[in-house]
Structures are given as C-alpha cells and as structure tokens.
Amino acid sequence: MIAPALFVGHGSPRDALRETSASKRWAAIAAAIDRPRAVLCISAHWESKGVLVTRGERPRTIHDFYRFPEEFYAIDYPAPGDPALALKIETRLQAFNARADLDSWGLDHGSWTVLRWMYPAADVPVLQLSLDVRRTAGGHYAIGQAIAGLREEGVMILGSGNIVHNLRVPRPRGDEVFLWAGRFDARIGALIEAGDHAALIDYQTLPDAADAVPESEHFLPLLYVLGAARPGERPMLFNRQVLASVSMTGVGFGIPDSAG
Template identity: 45%
Template sequence: MNALEDNRYTKEWHALAQRFPRPKAILSVSAHWTTRGTAVTAMAAPQTIHDFGGFPQALFDMRYPAPGDPALAARIAALLAPLPLFLDQQWGLDHGTWSVLIKAYPAGDIPVLQLSLDVTQPAGFHFELGGKLSALREEGVMVIGTGNVVHNLRRMDPQSPGYDWAVRFNQAMKQAMLDGDFEAVMNYTDLGQDASLSVPSSEHFLPLLYVLGAKTEEDQLEITTEGMELGAISMMSVVVA
C-alpha cells in the first residue's frame, strides 16, 4: 500500500533519491524473488510484476516502466564469478522493488535489475555477495535491498504498537549495525525466540545483508526511518554511503 500512500516512509524514500547523485542504474535485491541458485534479470524491458492479491485495483493498474540493462547483467555475472549466475529473461520487477522505486524515482527512467535470493544459502553467503557487488557503486550503480528486519504476517495486529519480541529484535539489529557488528546481524538466530518470531522465514531479512556487505570502510551507516507497523512489521531503513 505504500505505493499508493503518501506517508513518512515514502517521503523518506523520495528524499533519499534527491540526496544522492542520479544513479547510472539500480540493482535491487527483493524479498520476493527467491530461487535455488542465484539469478539476475537480463532483459532489456522488464515487466512490472503484481505478485500479490486482495489489494485495490489501483495497485494492479500500476506500471513501473524502467528499462533493463543486459550489459550490466553480464558485468554482475563477471563480478560474482566463479559463482554461476543465471541471466534471467522471465522475471521482471516485483512489488518489493517497484513499490519503493515508484516513490524514489517515479519517472521510471533509470535502468533497474533484480538479483534473486538463493534461500538455500546461509547468511554469510549473502553478505559476501554484497561485498562483491560493492564495486558497482564506484561505477554509478545504486545497490538496494528491500524487505523488513521484522516481518511476521501471521502475527499482524492493527491494535499493536509493536510486540515486545519484535521491538527487542529490531532494536538489537539496529544497535548491532550502528556498532558495526555485522557478525551479530548475520547470526541473528542467536536471539532465540525473538528471532524466530521476527524472522519466521529468511527472505525479508536477507536483502539487508547485501547492503551491509557492500559497505566500505569509508562509508557511514545511517538509520533514516523507523517504525513498527501492525505490531510485527519493521519499517527501519538503513543507508550506507
């Protein structure tokens, strides 16, 4: 619904786009493209994917017309070698990507690629890929991860300002990032029940590790927005620059 709404989160996404130089392209790691093995969209014109149900027709009518960049897809394959990278011609841009970018770059005129999440791999694998992708930033490519540090749809409650376990886990991850303790973030399961309730499946958490992995020693880490929605969804945004 953020794609339709004008709220403090969407305003911050728009403000971030104004804060940085216009990127040559954007590589997005979305929670909504999970695979066995790793793939990148490699088509010239990715489709807008409406991978959800039960929402207003206005969301299904939305299109994000960003072009792709097959040459950049090949460059990403070279950076991640010897990891086999499948050059995908079928997926496109799912709502994890376009619902954010439609607020940040509404014209949709910047090339956008998506990298899939190999959910068979441990957290460290995703962090290491982020490190390899960091070179793209020097080439004018923005690397983004879209998901939620806390994401438990089964426990959503419109009346809850935030379950205790969700608030504790979110704060622990925030403090670990601010302290530069990325090992603690990768080992989030050490937090026991707070972790298992906050991250019942890994796909919404893993995109964060690409952002942290892409951080250089010169970068500063900043928390730009925070909020717990429906008791069990964290809207914390993390920027390294």
C-alpha cells in the same frame, strides 16, 4: 561517483498509492544523492535456486500480491533494464555461478513500490538479483561483498525487505507494537551502528529472532547491503518505526546527512 548502498523496509503494497512518512524519506534520499547509473535491487520477493540476474531490456511490472483493489494491478513501473550491465554482474558473480534471467522475472513489488517514490519518472535502469535459497546467511553477505565494487561504477545497491516481518501473528488493535518486534528491531539497529556484521550474519541466534524473522527472505536483503558497505563507512538509520509485527527501519551507506 560512489553510489549508495541502501536497505529499505518496504512495508505493504498498499503504500504504493499513498504517501507515508516512509515513502517521503525514500524520496528525500533520492533527491539528496547523485542520480545513479542504475539500481540493482535485491528483493525479498524473488527467491530462486541459484543466483539470477534480470537481463531483459524492458522488465515487466510484477503484481505479486492477491485480493487487492483493481487499481493496484493497473500500476506500471516501466523502468528500462540494462542487459550490458547485467552481463557484467554475472561475470562479477562467476564464483557464485550467477546466470541470466532473460524474461521469467521483472520488477516485483519489493522494488517498484519503493522506486516509484524515489524515481517516479521510471527513467533509471533497474535490475534485480535473486535470493538463492540454497545459501547460508554468510553466503548472502559474501555476494553483497562481491557486488560492492558496482557502487564505484554508479550502481546503487538496493536491498528491499523488512528487519522484522511476521504476518503469522494476529494484528493487534490500534497502534500496538509487539514487544519482541520492537526489541529485535532496536537490537539490529544497535548492531548496525556498532558495525558488528558477524552478529548480524548470525541473526538467528539473537533473542526474539524466532518471532521477528520466522522466515529469512525479508531479512536477507539487509545482509547484501551490509556486505556492500565500504570499510569505515558510517551507516545512516532512517524510518525507525515498527508497525505491529513489521519493521520499516532502513539503513543507508553513502547517504549525505542532508537526507536524514
């Protein structure tokens, strides 16, 4: 079994309690693929100095947001961890000096807001891999290449972020989409379909990048998924929607056409 590599635009934590067109597609993808042995999530919301892998047996649910209604802080996603798999991942990433995070982290909202729609029973083990802030975009892509072999062991690679993510600009009224946001999302989608990973790694030089990606952490998980793609594997783009200045676009490798 070859597990998929999947990048999702995770959107707002508020979507954890309401069904959306995006969450319905996440659930449809989970229903269309074989159940993975585990999920390794690279979330925009875990940055660190160094490469860290969660090794806890019961990762805690992290509510890493502020001023939300109480019901959001009551959400628990009690998926198990997999310490043995974590150790294998650390070994696989020895060249990147990966090490274990035993209990300081858990599952942040970049992972559980998506996974509670994909696997609502929380019965698939979940691990997280941190974003090392000291690495270049090419370095993040290289880590994606290094973990690609996990897919052959039934481990889903899940990148969670947003291709366009700029919360610094004032939100417009209604359904207006910033022109630069739509252009950048469309450009990235075209480069993904063309298989131009070099241009995607060098995303900061693309037109509109300064507005669309003012900070890198929401874009970088995409590079892990691109790095984990198999040669010649066709990408499937889904949830192609931009909400003002945030893109929900996702891409999957190893996803059957029935999930589209």
